[in-house]
Amino acid sequence: MGFEPLSSRNWELGNYSAGCARKTPLQCESHNQTTGGPDEFVMLSNVQLPVDPVSFESGSVEECKSACLNNCSCTAYALNDYNCSIWNGDLISLRQVSADDHNAIAFYVKVAASTVSNPIIM
Secondary structure, eight states: OOEEESOHHHHHTTOOTTOEEESSOOGGGOSOTTSSOOOEEEEEEEEEOOSOOEEEEOSOHHHHHHHHHTOTTEEEEEEETTEEEEEESOOOSOEEOOTTOTTOEEEEEEEOGGGOSSOOOO
């Protein structure tokens, strides 16, 4: 949803090291911001968070979401208790884990609104 492998051939061989790229630029990255709606978020469940977040204390999920939405460099966010973490740029070492993994957390990836059929509304 909104992403594609940088190397389809490598993915077919089980090598995911090249990562993914956005199919559609974010609204905040567009030179013509009059087209399309604002950027949205897609929730990924049961993930091990990527490395190198910027973290700060947050009073709510909405505050954390807004911090990411209002920063064009922000790629994703997560909230754990009152600790908001946002990621700028590439998401390094993001991976899905089993539902019973005690380190699993909900993770919200910013995507172009045009790629989302059911955006996360909070």
